[in-house]
Amino acid sequence: MAVQEFISPTSLSEAQLVVGDGAASSWLAGGTDLLVGIRLGARDPARVIDLKQIPELTAIEIDETSVRVGAAASAFDVLHNSDVPSLFPGLAEALNLIGSTQITGRCSAGGNLCNASPAADSIPALIANGAQCRILGPDGERTLAVEDFVVGPNQNALASGELLVELILPRPPAGTSDAYLRLTPRTEMDIAVAGAGVSITVDESGTCTAARVAIGAVAPTALLVEVAAQALVGSQLDQAAIDAAVAAVRAAATPISDKRGTAEYRTHVVGVLVSRAIANAQARIQEARS
Amino acid sequence: MNAYQEFKMIGSRPVRPDGLDKVTGRARYGADLNMQGQIYGHVVRSPHAHAVITSIDCSKALAMDGVLAVMTGDDLVKPGNEMLGSGEGAMALKDVVPMVMSQGKVLFHAQAVAAVAATSPELAAEAARAVEVTYDVLPAVTDVHKALAADAPILHNDRFPDGYPEEPTNLATHISLTVGDPDSAFDKADVVIEQTYSVPMCHQGYIEPHACAARADAAGRVELWCCTQGHFTVRHYTAAVTGIDMGKIKVTASEIGGGFGGKTTVYLEPLAVVLAQKSGRPVKMVMDRGDVFRATGPAPGAETKVKLGATRDGKLVAADVECLMDSGAYNGNPAGIPAFMATACYKLTDARSTGRSVYTNKPKIHAYRAPSIPQVTLGFELAITELAAEVGMDPIEFRLLNAVEEGDANMMGAPYNRIGLRECLEVARNHDHYKSAVADGAGRGMAMGYWINAGMQSSATLNVIADGHVSILTGSPDIGGSRASMALMASEVLGIPFEHIHPQVAATDAVGHCDVTGGSRTTLATGQAVIQAAEQCVAEMCRRAAAEWEVEPGVVAWSQGAAHYGDQSLTFEELASRAGAMGGPLTFSTSLTSTSTAPGFGVHICDAEVDKETGRTTITRYTAIQDAGKAIHPDYVEGQLQGGAVQGIGWALNEEYLYNEEGALENPGFLDYRIPVASDLPFIDAVIVEVPNPLHPFGVKGVGEVPIVPPMPAIAEAVYQSTGVRFRDLPLNPPKIVAALLDN
Structure with a gap:
């Protein structure tokens, strides 16, 4: 069965109207997963609804408290925004790792999230930054934390007719930075064997006052590892604290062995990535202060 | 030597005739x-x-x-x-x-x-x-050892290798060669290395x-x-x-x-x-x-047992090599090459070399760049390096002591003509890369490689066009810049500009028979046909000039694109434009079976740095040195050296066919079949050594295949030097390296 219908609504209300009849539809943002899925026969929507003509969905807005990234805003647009990469260098690292330059021009953080791959690069980075999902559905709006949005491999929390409108990231407080690292055998054009997103806040004395640690590709969904964050908060990010955080993420990881790596390897290397991501975020904070 | 010692065009680097269409997307490929x-x-x-x-x-x-x-x-x-x-x-x-x-x-x-x-x-x-x-x-069987087990499902009930009784087995071929008396020669060795190495099936x-x-x-x-x-x-x-x-x-x-x-x-x-x-x-x-x-046909995976013996002063005295190869579902004949050529780089009077291939439920293997030699060379060259370390010698010095040279015979019996292996080793030893210090945490490996190089059948037709341009038709598909090489060779002989020569790959009904572009034979053998056609053209033009001047053809000389006698001359363009009146169209076709081939040898040096926590290997510096005989168009010789090194790097680090229990390939795409991308690679420094092939008019030797032979052992040795752990089974992917380092 080929795609029978392609619709390009220009407003959220029009998009809502379109899906009202309940026919099997797929939202299209960049299409870098959807089109590949259709070609491989893994996805077979009768109707494809393009989201890129809806202004809210491609907008990137920044105010005093938050950064709002439209769900279909391309990774390229986020990466070339005047503020987002400096506010969230780790998120920028993650988006920049998705595919080639050409893919980065099409793909979106919202699409990467909705596709809900366990190995998605942007999801741990979004979780680390406490991102919230603004969802619009037939019954109105709701908000969900990114860590709760993905419910299983390639399964998200959207009900029929619901649409991810935007991602809302709280503006990081002073002394905060983030970092994302993944392990791939190749330098690029590859998929994470393990990934780690970390955001930390460090005060003038060097004490870590807040932390969020997220890991990817080592469980059915990306995980927020609160035990790892607790190991860091209150510490000077000394070796003992780092070791405790590493042990916590290794304990939280429940990876599978597959063609991309063994469970043992993934468990080991996700700890290495978390340790290095903490160091990178810490260095960014120090650099901003100096 | 030959009449072309002073080359005017050969060795220059003009833009290839097919280049513009390729970079602008106009070239027409199979699906176009x-x-x-x-x-x-x-x-x-x-x-x-x-x-x-x-x-x-x-x-x-x-x-x-x-x-x-x-x-x-x-x-x-x-x-x-x-x-x-x-x-x-x-x-x-x-x-x-x-x-x-x-x-x-x-x-x-x-x-x-x-x-x-x-x-x-x-x-x-x-x-x-x-x-x-x-x-x-x-039931399916995809592993060679399981395929040889007594309870294995049998793929072919009607195929029995030579010398085996007629009972069903998955053994496809078994070839063994012996020179001298290797078993007693090992008694003369002070040091013996015996190890098993493996390389996965790859595409x-x-x-x-x-x-x-x-x-x-x-x-x-x-x-x-x-x-x-x-x-x-x-x-x-x-x-x-x-x-x-x-x-x-x-x-x-x-x-x-x-x-x-x-x-x-x-x-x-x-x-x-x-x-x-x-x-x-x-x-x-x-x-x-x-x-x-x-x-389609991938390259066979292989397991190679190598036993080598040397005296304490570094003289290699005996070798016994046994290579077990995966043939896939039908007979791709992968076992003969390791048997014949495994020891080809070394002076060995006492050696045994055995190749066996096995049917498995996978696609039939097919040729891949120096087919079957990279697999066996991983084992042989790593064992040589281990042996050199055992006797306390530098790996290049050890090889210089034992490398074949003119007059030495390999397992196939025929002595080598003038070859350039020692020259390549000397260039490697004196290269800045080899003399430089290894970076902290990194390791360095080197290895050498051989390929026999083919001759086979080629044809060419040269048509002189009335405006003095020339079209050259051959039946050799251009996979590595051969049209540029053909035009350069014709330009050299005819003395007319490269841009006036229009080389084409002609259809089967438009030119004489050409065997495949393979075996690193095209520049050598099809090039010979082009040279001969161009020489016939020159001879005919001289004959016509002589007739015009009413002198004997023998006194007319050809130089700089013109016939000369005394102060008279007739240019190529004049002879072309007046062809109709001077004897008719100028068309020259040649066909030959080339017996002018010469084997190729190369030496590679690799620096690699392994991240000991993640197991990722970064190739930090790479130098590929090879005897090209004579580089017709050096860009494309360098391109072959670089491309072969890159494919070897991929095979060494990440490329691997992964089959599941049901016998289905788990990674049939470039996402999970990981050939290297540009950012995975350092600049590959290509060094061309020129020891002319005495049998070829321009001294050409095949170059396309040798460059994939040395990389795997060079990289494996560099990884050992970086980690202190000896890896003998490829690929050296991050999980394998971390597992070994954690065990250590």
């Missing part, structure tokens, strides 16, 4: 030909790795609107014991037909079982799904998938357009597989996006021809990437 009324073929493939086909029902597919033809293996020839070709390219018909389409039994996952042709690619795909095939599924990874278009006329003649390394071979194989007379088939080679040995046979071409005949319409077929990985 579209014909009026064309329809599209689609292959039905087996979901099982080992099964008997109990029925194929195409009736529902054929009944669909827009479906114009269906076919099965019954539409192809039933092979007996016919051989296709001889020598290096020899292949049994019974090993070719089933790689095109199965006949009754399926021996690997995704093997073709039927095909359909319809008015659109989508409809053809849908019709393929409507073909009903029933199978009796058999050539050419970027362009197989593609072709066929049309049949009402008189039964057939035209084919396809991407191939040898359209004369496509004609031969297509005729043999379909039963159509070879003379009724015309094949045109498209531009080609990589082959590396993998495009020296047929897969889709006979199917397109049969579907075109059945439908009466032109048929286009394009293989998708997954099927390229699943159902």
Whole structure:
């Protein structure tokens, strides 16, 4: 069965109207997963609804408290925004790792999230930054934390007719930075064997006052590892604290062995990535202060 | 030596004639030909790795609107014991037909079982799904050791290797050669190394998938357009597989996006021809990437046992090599090359070399750049390096002490002519890379490699055009810049500008027979045909000038693109424009079987840094040194050195065929079949050494294959030097390295 219908609504209300009849539809943002899925026969929507003509969905807005990234805003647009990469260098690292330059021009953080791959690069980075999902559905709006949005491999929390409108990231407080690292055998054009997103806040004395640690590709969904964050908060990010955080993420990881790596390897290397991501975020904070 | 010691054009680097079209997207590749009324073929493939086909029902597919033809293996020839070709390219018909389409039994996952042709690619795909095939599924075996076990499922009940009793086994071939008395020679050794090394099955990874278009006329003649390394071979194989007379088939080679040995046979071409005949319409077929990985010929995985003995002062005294190779489902003859050539770089009077190959439920292996030698060389060269370390010698010094030179014989018996292995080793020893300090945390490895290089049949036709330009037709598909090389060689002989020479790859009916572009033979052998045609042209032009001047032809000299006698001269352009009045069109065709080949040798140096926590290896510096005889166009020689090194890096670090329990390939795409990307690689420093081949008019030696031979052992040694852990089984991917480091 080929795609029978392609619709390009220009407003959220029009998009809502379109899906009202309940026919099997797929939202299209960049299409870098959807089109590949259709070609491989893994996805077979009768109707494809393009989201890129809806202004809210491609907008990137920044105010005093938050950064709002439209769900279909391309990774390229986020990466070339005047503020987002400096506010969230780790998120920028993650988006920049998705595919080639050409893919980065099409793909979106919202699409990467909705596709809900366990190995998605942007999801741990979004979780680390406490991102919230603004969802619009037939019954109105709701908000969900990114860590709760993905419910299983390639399964998200959207009900029929619901649409991810935007991602809302709280503006990081002073002394905060983030970092994302993944392990791939190749330098690029590859998929994470393990990934780690970390955001930390460090005060003038060097004490870590807040932390969020997220890991990817080592469980059915990306995980927020609160035990790892607790190991860091209150510490000077000394070796003992780092070791405790590493042990916590290794304990939280429940990876599978597959063609991309063994469970043992993934468990080991996700700890290495978390340790290095903490160091990178810490260095960014120090650099901003100096 | 030869008449061309002072080269004017050879060794220069003009822009290749095909370059602009390639970088601007205008070059026409296999899938770029579209014909009026064309329809599209689609292959039905087996979901099982080992099964008997109990029925194929195409009736529902054929009944669909827009479906114009269906076919099965019954539409192809039933092979007996016919051989296709001889020598290096020899292949049994019974090993070719089933790689095109199965006949009754399926021996690997995704093997073709039927095909359909319809008015659109989508409809053809849908019709393929409507073909009903029933199978009796058999257990599959994809591991060579399991395939040799007593309880293994047997792939062929009717094949018995030479010298074995007629009882079913999966052993495909067994070849063993001995020189001297290796068993007692080991007694003379002070140090003996005995280790086992392994390399996984991998794919050539050419970027362009197989593609072709066929049309049949009402008189039964057939035209084919396809991407191939040898359209004369496509004609031969297509005729043999379909039963159509070879003379009724015309094949045109498209531009080609990589082959590396993998495009020296047929897969889709006979199917397109049969579907075109059945439908009466032109048929286009394009293989998708997954099927390229699943159902074309990869390079064999291999396990090599190496036993080497040396005296305490570093003299190699004995070798015993045994290579066990994966043949896939049919006989790809991978075992002979390791048996004949494993020891080819070393002076050895006492050695034994054995090759065995085994049937498994995987696609039949096919040629990949110096076929079978990289696999055995991983073991042999690493063992040499380990031996050098045991006796406390630098690995290059150890090799210089034992390297073959002119007059030495290898396992095949014939002594080497003038070769350049020692020169390459000396360049390596004196190279800045080898003399520089190794960075902290990194390691350095070096290794050398050999390839026999082929000669075989080539033809060329040179047509002089009235404006003084020249067209050169050969039948050698250009996979590595050969048109530029042909034009340079003709320019050298004729003395006219490179830009006035227009080299083309001509169709099978437009030029004499050419064997495949393979065996690193094209610049050497087809180049020889071009040189001879150009020399005939010069001789004829001198004869015509002599007639004009009423002198003996012998007194006319040719230089700088003109005939000279005394103060008289006639230029190439004048002779070309007046050809009609001076004796008629100037056309020169030559054909030859080249016996001028010379083996190639190379030495590679690699620095690698392993991240000890993640197991990732970064190649930080790489130098590839090779004796090219004479580099006709140095850019393309360097390109061969760099490309071979890159493919070797991929094979060493990450490339690997991964099969599941059911015998299906788990990574049939470039996402999980990891060839290197540009950012994975350092600049590959290519160093050309020129020790001219005395048998070739320009001193040429084949260069294309040697560069993939040394990388794997060089990289494995560098990883050992970086980690302190000896790895003998490739690929050296991050999980394997971390597991070993954590164990240590």
